[in-house]
Amino acid sequence: MEEVWITGAGVISALGVGKEATLQALLEERAGIGPVRFLDTTQTEFPVGEVPLDNEELRLLAGVGKKPISRSALMGIVAMKEALEEAGIGRDEMGKVSVVSGTTVGGMDMGEKYYRDWLGNDDYNDYIKTYTCGACTEQIVEEVGPVRMATTLSTACSSAANAVVLGANMIKTGEADCVVVGGTECLTRLHLNGFGSLMILDKGLCRPFDASRGGLNLGEGAAYLVLESATHARQRGVSAKALLAGYGNACDASHQTATSENGEGPYRAMKKALEMAGIEPSQVDYINAHGTGTENNDATESAALLRLFGEDCRVPVSSTKSFTGHTTSASGAIESVISLLAVEHGFVPANLHCDTPGEGCVKPVCHTMRDVRLHYVLSNSFAFGGNDTALLFAAPEVRVAMPAMPDSRQLYICAAEQVSLQQPLSRDWMTSPKIHNTPFEKAEDPSFGEYLKPLEARRMGLMLRRAAVTAGKATADCVPDAIVAGTGLGSIEYTEQILDSLYDDGEGYVKPACFMQSTHNTAASTIAIRTVNHGYNATYSHNGSSFAASLYDIWLQQRLGYLSTALVTAQDEMTEGFFRIFAKHGFLGNQGVTAGECSAAFLLSDRGENLSRAMCKLSGVEMQHCPTDEEKHLALLRLLAKAGLSLDKVAGVLLGLNGRETHDARLLASARKVYGEVPLLQYKHLFGEGFSAEALGVYAAACCLSAGEVARPLNIDDSAPKIVGPECLLVEGGDEDGVQSLILLTRK
Amino acid sequence: MEELIQTLKQQIIEVLNLEGMKPEDIDNDAPLFNEGLGLDSIDALELIVLMEKKYGIKLQDPKAAKDVFQSVRVMAEYIEQHRSK
Numbered sequence: 035m036e037e038v039w040i041t042g043a044g045v046i047s048a049l050g051v052g053k054e055a056t057l058q059a060l061l062e063e064r065a066g067i068g069p070v071r072f073l074d075t076t077q078t079e080f081p082v083g084e085v086p087l088d089n090e091e092l093r094l095l096a097g098v099g100k101k102p103i104s105r106s107a108l109m110g111i112v113a114m115k116e117a118l119e120e121a122g123i124g125r126d127e128m129g130k131v132s133v134v135s136g137t138t139v140g141g142m143d144m145g146e147k148y149y150r151d152w153l154g155n156d157d158y159n160d161y162i163k164t165y166t167c168g169a170c171t172e173q174i175v176e177e178v179g180p181v182r183m184a185t186t187l188s189t190a191c192s193s194a195a196n197a198v199v200l201g202a203n204m205i206k207t208g209e210a211d212c213v214v215v216g217g218t219e220c221l222t223r224l225h226l227n228g229f230g231s232l233m234i235l236d237k238g239l240c241r242p243f244d245a246s247r248g249g250l251n252l253g254e255g256a257a258y259l260v261l262e263s264a265t266h267a268r269q270r271g272v273s274a275k276a277l278l279a280g281y282g283n284a285c286d287a288s289h290q291t292a293t294s295e296n297g298e299g300p301y302r303a304m305k306k307a308l309e310m311a312g313i314e315p316s317q318v319d320y321i322n323a324h325g326t327g328t329e330n331n332d333a334t335e336s337a338a339l340l341r342l343f344g345e346d347c348r349v350p351v352s353s354t355k356s357f358t359g360h361t362t363s364a365s366g367a368i369e370s371v372i373s374l375l376a377v378e379h380g381f382v383p384a385n386l387h388c389d390t391p392g393e394g395c396v397k398p399v400c401h402t403m404r405d406v407r408l409h410y411v412l413s414n415s416f417a418f419g420g421n422d423t424a425l426l427f428a429a430p431e432v433r434v435a436m437p438a439m440p441d442s443r444q445l446y447i448c449a450a451e452q453v454s455l456q457q458p459l460s461r462d463w464m465t466s467p468k469i470h471n472t473p474f475e476k477a478e479d480p481s482f483g484e485y486l487k488p489l490e491a492r493r494m495g496l497m498l499r500r501a502a503v504t505a506g507k508a509t510a511d512c513v514p515d516a517i518v519a520g521t522g523l524g525s526i527e528y529t530e531q532i533l534d535s536l537y538d539d540g541e542g543y544v545k546p547a548c549f550m551q552s553t554h555n556t557a558a559s560t561i562a563i564r565t566v567n568h569g570y571n572a573t574y575s576h577n578g579s580s581f582a583a584s585l586y587d588i589w590l591q592q593r594l595g596y597l598s599t600a601l602v603t604a605q606d607e608m609t610e611g612f613f614r615i616f617a618k619h620g621f622l623g624n625q626g627v628t629a630g631e632c633s634a635a636f637l638l639s640d641r642g643e644n645l646s647r648a649m650c651k652l653s654g655v656e657m658q659h660c661p662t663d664e665e666k667h668l669a670l671l672r673l674l675a676k677a678g679l680s681l682d683k684v685a686g687v688l689l690g691l692n693g694r695e696t697h698d699a700r701l702l703a704s705a706r707k708v709y710g711e712v713p714l715l716q717y718k719h720l721f722g723e724g725f726s727a728e729a730l731g732v733y734a735a736a737c738c739l740s741a742g743e744v745a746r747p748l749n750i751d752d753s754a755p756k757i758v759g760p761e762c763l764l765v766e767g768g769d770e771d772g773v774q775s776l777i778l779l780t781r782k
Numbered sequence: 783m784e785e786l787i788q789t790l791k792q793q794i795i796e797v798l799n800l801e802g803m804k805p806e807d808i809d810n811d812a813p814l815f816n817e818g819l820g821l822d823s824i825d826a827l828e829l830i831v832l833m834e835k836k837y838g839i840k841l842q843d844p845k846a847a848k849d850v851f852q853s854v855r856v857m858a859e860y861i862e863q864h865r866s867k
Contacts, residue, residue, distance in 0.1 A: 231827060231831060232827060233827060233830070233844050290824070291824065292823070488800065488801045488802050488803070489800075489820055491801065492798055492799045492800055492801065493799065493824065539835065542834070543831055543834070543835050544831075545797075545828060545831060546824055546827040546828055546831065547799075547824060547828060550824065
């Protein structure tokens with residue numbers, strides 16, 4: 035495996051723009067938290083950590099003109115440019131660089147501003163394309179790219195930390211030489227009110243680990259790290275600022291918004307990180323804690339820290355959220371940069387405002403420790419849904435022993451279930467499909483009462499119920515090592531309720547249940563909580579490639595030997611209102627294909643005991659950002675070569691034709707160039723269009739390989755001969771103007 | 783008071799999405815949390831929003847709010863005394 039080096043970093047937060055400003059503020063113990071200046075809110079009693087620039091100033095700094103763009107994207111551009119500059123990577127070299135960004139808010143600042151306009155008039159339609167989490171990453175990439183591949187992690191407050199994890203896995207497997215990882219999140223009324231509804235905001239300055247702590251202060255910002263394989267960095271002649279020595283992701287699997295008493299998730303995440311680096315807890319020189327300042331987090335994190343580092347925990351601990359506020363999805367990256375600054379400049383930042391450590395809490399470092407040598411620094415990021423991740427950085431002179439890649443093992447799709455526009459949890463569509471001819475339909479639901487008790491279902495929206503049921507069916511008795519979900523929009527039903535409430539009732543009345551289910555990671559984490567699964571847990575939200583990214587994540591980790599069984603899901607629901615909004619954008623509402631809803635779940639395994647029910651092999655996943663036909667063809671050849679197959683073995687390619695005439699014409703013309711004479715198939719006309727639709731393409735292909743013939747309803751041309759005994763099928767998916775994927779499935 | 787108790791039960795069912803439950807299924811004096819109706823801390827937060835939105839009562843401390851949410855009757859009595867809507 036390749037050593038993962040960090041060769042550049044960039045940051046923007048309440049402490050200012052850039053690493054230098056951040057360093058000075060930390061050394062001088064100057065926090066950036068104060069009254070609201072820029073966010074248009076009536077909730078002014080809560081102090082916040084705002085980036086000290088308005089959007090116009092940010093536009094200038096980011097070098098973007100007048101185009102529609104979200105504040106999250108603007109901050110992301112500024113931070114990413116700094117990271118790339120430090121790493122010495124010019125724009126002309128970006129074609130080889132991938133970007134993995136974390137966000138949950140995405141373009142919600144524009145969403146909450148223009149939501150009612152989008153529904154009522156055409157004045158701000160240009161902003162619709164800035165709304166999603168994926169759009170936020172795409173907008174950043176547009177300013178630094180074109181890039182090789184891009185995706186978006188959305189695990190609430192650990193999003194950026196999990197982006198670091200994916201980037202590292204891409205490098206270790208040799209899938210990438212260089213990946214820019216991190217996250218961005220601006221303040222919005224939506225999450226300020228959401229956190230307010232959970233009553234975990236402090237009206238004073240946050241006091242992490244203090245006995246009198248009364249909650250968190252929200253912050254905003256962005257930060258990115260340039261991760262590079264040691265080989266690649268040496269070739270370029272650049273040195274490491276630090277190494278990524280280890281990382282761990284574990285699920286607390288306890289509660290959607292609260293952490294467990296004993297801190298099982300945090301403990302496991304930190305332990306995994308140390309084990310990966312092969313070091314003892316006593317070798318850690320500084321811990322940058324998650325330390326939000328809430329009663330619950332700080333108690334739990336302390337419990338986990340004392341459990342791992344001993345009751346007399348001698349390792350200096352501090353929460354720099356006392357400087358920046360809680361920058362939610364960006365925090366993992368901002369605190370990574372702070373950790374790197376600490377290593378580079380030999381200091382431990384202070385934990386402000388902790389005069390008397392709370393009962394059971396760690397005793398944090400109250401004032402900056404200077405002139406210290408830090409070899410290993412641990413940075414914690416925990417999130418709603420119990421999505422807990424710890425990152426372990428090492429000083430550049432530290433040597434990390436890298437294990438060899440394990441022997442490759444075949445990965446199988448052992449089960450696949452769906453709820454969509456077809457008969458739920460059934461393969462009837464293969465012989466008697468339902469035909470649709472309206473622009474938008476809700477999915478056909480199974481009877482939830484059979485699977486879920488009313489009390490446990492009371493806070494679950496449709497999307498979550500479907501995810502729980504399909505996942506339960508697919509997993510059966512198996513205990514997966516990992517649960518990964520893809521979703522373009524998350525629970526749009528609950529998000530819509532929050533937006534309606536902000537418009538109709540004013541601020542202060544956001545329903546806590548709606549807020550906690552509106553983060554994109556609710557499906558993966560709810561499944562983990564229901565089954566008490568402490569394994570790896572992540573959620574991707576990058577428009578139409580969300581599911582492919584989830585599969586890609588699992589594919590990488592299985593090759594690294596980090597897991598052997600995984601549950602991968604995809605889910606998106608649609609409301610009348612958001613259907614109208616996305617129809618304006620041109621994505622939905624096209625002739626011949628119905629906008630639908632999807633929930634799909636796949637159990638993947640390389641373990642013998644699960645193979646009796648295998649449907650097919652997963653033989654590879656390729657992801658590219660805006661590829662040309664030539665680049666796509668090369669990716670196809672790479673994919674086939676790695677699987678030891680040739681193009682003549684491919685029985686068909688499932689294309690994401692969505693009924694939009696210009697889109698479909700381009701897709702077909704491109705497919706002819708890329709795949710030659712391979713028969714072309716379609717699936718969205720049966721299952722519906724939506725951000726998660728690609729999962730149903732994979733589902734349909736797996737069903738066909740399992741049945742030993744391609745189901746007739748997938749044919750584009752009714753008169754085409756029936757394909758019997760397919761060796762392998764390809765599923766092409768993603769977004770035409772964004773990330774595209776190729777997924778190769780082979781018969782078992 | 784009886785009328786308020788009935789309205790309140792309906793509102794609780796609605797705001798907490800207690801599917802299949804009718805007002806008569808909730809005992810006036812049974813505990814709402816844990817062993818009674820089986821509600822949890824998030825439900826308490828929902829009820830805090832309900833109190834403010836429907837009755838103009840701002841409960842600042844979620845722990846103290848638990849005393850108000852002992853039962854539907856206690857809740858109704860509290861509303862009677864403190865309502866501004």
